[in-house]
Amino acid sequence: MTSTTPPPTASPAPFRPVRHEVPYFAQWETPELVAEIVTDRLDAADDPNWRASGADSPEEYRFWSWRVCGMACLRMALTHWGIDAPPNVTLGKEYLEAGAYVPKDGGLHGLIYEPFARHTRARFGLHAESRPHLPLSEVAQQLRAGRLVMLSVHPGVRSADAEPPQRGGHLVLAVGADEESVTIHNPSGWHGTSQEFAAVPWPVMRRYYAERGVLLGPGDRSSPAST
Template identity: 55%
Template sequence: MSMSETVHTSVIHPVPYHAQWASPELVPAIIGREIAAAEDPLWPAYGADSAEAYEWWSWRLCGIACLRMALDHWRDKTGAPAVPSAMALAEECLKAGAYVKRDDGGLDGLIYAPFAVYVRDRWGLRAEALPNLPATSLPGHLAAGRLVILSVHPSIRTLDADPQRKGGHLVLAVGISPEHVVIHNPSGFPDTSQQFHEVPWEDLDRFYAGRGVVLGPPQSSDRG
């Protein structure tokens, strides 16, 4: 039985959007290597110490962009007066073990289990790291008012017919309908796949690695 036959509701949460880069409109040019990320004029808003540091981190913080969206959505429940910068959150996640800098200069992460602990302890939100998170479970989570960070291939932004693999990039599921899962994609393209991008259920499996992190508000009952 297809998802369109089993999902009988439509829910879209009004989650604010945050891109992986400081200037959402420049994402196509940055990803296409037409400009370097360091040329983004809004890089100081990222909280980085330099344009070069921004360049290095911005390619790696899709998970932080998802967290910023969730924190913005539940800001009244976390008590934060404003959503922290991407670098402020990345530095906290480094200390929490959700990112690990390698000796070769690379970065491991987002590491789900310590990330979920960090989100619970630091922000008071519900967070559960799920290495086995089937697509069939997403409607229940989203209908209950939760948001879900999903591991997908980055070419989901164009619904590539033949992605190289599954996973490797994080997006935030913010809604469902019988026909689609609705995502905010930190590296999506303006006006097409950044905000409230409708991904048909039958296409999701090409990109989705079947794992992620479920986020919810810090109350006994979730709200949308």
């Protein structure tokens, strides 16, 4: 009987890191004050830079600033691809008109991904794709393809020091990935620790991530180089 030696098993391809040099914007106009606002030590209306948001009054700024994490993510992407980005509240009002927010019980329901993506394509010419199911395992692949990824996470991801009561409810922008972690810009992160280029280990992100989001790409524009 002739024996044959099985062919050698191919080694898995090494993980190819990616990082896009994306500018950061917080959903509040003074990034250094985010922790004070989020922990109720400072009223958002007292943010000294509220006028930069496009709001007409401190009270309007207070209303919108808690709801524009998605607008902050969009501003980061627009600026990254060389497109003038309106201020957070100005964008929020525009996307309210486009149906991406819906008034509800004195507040707003949203961000609603499909009308957000549709208006982003029409208004800014970007690739924008609503993904009601977006596995975490796909995020690095999308980043390597030149896209940025808006991820729905529990806001506690900023410190990741407790089990979240649920996943989702807040949007962050994935800008990079390596074998150990996904790198995010968090519009409500803590200044100096979890706002920009914050590396979140994959197992930690899995606890906070709702497996949905929005893919953003440069459309017919050339994407800036990533590392």
